[in-house]
Amino acid sequence: MNFRQIEKLLESYFKGETSLSDEKALRAFFTQEDIPDHLKSLKSQFEYFSAEHENNELDSSFDDKIIDMIQKNEAGQKKFLRKRNLYMLSGIAASILIIVSIFFDLNPFPSKIKNTLNDPQVAYEETMKALIYVTQKLNNGIEPTNKLAAYEEGVKKMEKIASFDKGLNEVKKISTFHETKQRILNN
Amino acid sequence: MTVENFKKDILPIKNKLYRFALRIVKNTVEAEDIVQETFLKLWAKKDSLQELRNVEAFAMTMTRNLCLDKLKAKYSKNLELEQATLNTTDDNPHQKMDIKDTLENVHQIIDQLPEQQRIVIQLRDIEHCDFDEIAEVTQLSLNNIRVILSRARKKVRDTLLKRQSYEFSSN
Numbered sequence: 001m002n003f004r005q006i007e008k009l010l011e012s013y014f015k016g017e018t019s020l021s022d023e024k025a026l027r028a029f030f031t032q033e034d035i036p037d038h039l040k041s042l043k044s045q046f047e048y049f050s051a052e053h054e055n056n057e058l059d060s061s062f063d064d065k066i067i068d069m070i071q072k073n074e075a076g077q078k079k080f081l082r083k084r085n086l087y088m089l090s091g092i093a094a095s096i097l098i099i100v101s102i103f104f105d106l107n108p109f110p111s112k113i114k115n116t117l118n119d120p121q122v123a124y125e126e127t128m129k130a131l132i133y134v135t136q137k138l139n140n141g142i143e144p145t146n147k148l149a150a151y152e153e154g155v156k157k158m159e160k161i162a163s164f165d166k167g168l169n170e171v172k173k174i175s176t177f178h179e180t181k182q183r184i185l186n187n
Numbered sequence: 188m189t190v191e192n193f194k195k196d197i198l199p200i201k202n203k204l205y206r207f208a209l210r211i212v213k214n215t216v217e218a219e220d221i222v223q224e225t226f227l228k229l230w231a232k233k234d235s236l237q238e239l240r241n242v243e244a245f246a247m248t249m250t251r252n253l254c255l256d257k258l259k260a261k262y263s264k265n266l267e268l269e270q271a272t273l274n275t276t277d278d279n280p281h282q283k284m285d286i287k288d289t290l291e292n293v294h295q296i297i298d299q300l301p302e303q304q305r306i307v308i309q310l311r312d313i314e315h316c317d318f319d320e321i322a323e324v325t326q327l328s329l330n331n332i333r334v335i336l337s338r339a340r341k342k343v344r345d346t347l348l349k350r351q352s353y354e355f356s357s358n
Contacts, residue, residue, distance in 0.1 A: 014344065016337035020315055041348050044289035048297075049312045051290055056209055057202045058219065066198065066223065070230045071190055 003036060010042070188233040197229055197236070200243055203314055204250045210309040211254035213298055221253045244323040247316075251306065251324055289347075296346045297339075303327075304339035311336055 006029055012018050013026060030039075030046035204225055208218035225246055229236065239245050297308060306325060310316040318329050325332065 014337060014340050016333035041351050044293050045343055045347060048290045048293035052313045056206045058205050063198055066226045067194055
């Protein structure tokens with residue numbers, strides 16, 4: 001590339017109008033040793049750009065640090081997911097169990113009464129037997145309450161205390177009399 | 188995306204991201220932290236990365252935002268801190284260097300450009316990004332990018348010229 005072309009490129013470079021390949025050409029040009037004097041001051045500018053592109057790099061220990069950090073992050077994430085999956089699975093299993101037990105009538109609390117009799121006459125007799133049994137038991141239970149009658153009698157006797165109370169009230173009047181007598185004596 | 192794919196396809200852009208972050212925050216420790224954070228965020232989005240048209244531009248945008256957040260947090264803390272960081276840059280070897288060390292000279296000139304110019308010249312002249320990518324990262328229009336780029340390039344050229352003529356006249 002001749003100097004005239006370079007000068008033209010430089011002109012558009014400083015206007016911000018060069019393409020990336022133009023700029024590459026400029027940087028390549030300024031790596032040369034023999035630069036015309038009037039362009040020498042620009043050499044360091046372009047040289048700096050080339051050098052800086054390779055400069056200031058982070059070494060592999062930085063990579064290791066980042067990979068280590070994201071692997072730890074990943075492991076934590078997996079653990080969390082595993083735990084969450086477990087919760088979800090147990091929930092699903094419970095729901096399925098409920099639905100299945102509804103469909104197949106798997107009652108976990110089966111009643112002890114079963115329809116074992118087919119003849120209505122036998123069923124009637126059995127029912128009667130059961131009812132009589134219950135009545136008997138009920139009567140047995142009622143008998144001890146007869147003792148309550150005796151208690152009632154006792155309470156009636158206690159009523160006599162009420163008349164004693166009445167007599168006591170009358171005795172109180174004597175104390176009033178006594179008081180009046182005292183007052184008269186004082187006067 | 189597996190860890191292996193991530194290592195093979197995404198991790199190699201680390202240097203581009205690092206240089207970019209370094210250009211904005213101008214601090215190697217902070218820049219490395221930011222690149223690390225960028226990768227962790229990328230990993231968190233690993234399932235949607237394949238749908239992206241340009242993962243690199245996406246990562247660069249993330250890095251830029253993290254850098255600007257960091258700078259904002261730093262400067263809003265207090266003025267004293269800002270003063271302190273300015274003082275430390277005064278002491279750093281870039282400033283005390285031999286004027287003949289021209290590459291360091293260019294480095295320093297670019298670092299002192301306004302933030303937008305710094306970002307655009309870094310993306311274009313050092314990382315060779317196309318204009319569409321720069322637009323995506325900076326959220327600027329193509330025209331605007333050209334204007335900013337032109338200003339940045341001219342500023343570097345003119346400052347270099349001034350320093351060199353000073354050097355010649357002092358010799």
